[in-house]
Amino acid sequence: MKNIKYHYGKLAATADKDYTQMSALRDRDSSEFAARIKVNCERLKWPAGNSLRTPARK
16 A cells, blocks of 8 residues: 555656646746647547547458
8 A cells, every 4th residue: 555655646746747847838938838738639639549449350
């Protein structure tokens, strides 16, 4: 159980750090922020589309 709490704590700290950095970027350079969000969305669309597609018949 100790390992789970440790890893969850590290994950939460990383998420907080990422959120803080992206918030600062949004405030500082909105066009760069928009470009990064667009790239992240495009990156997520590909595996999402693959997970919905039925496998090819053999």
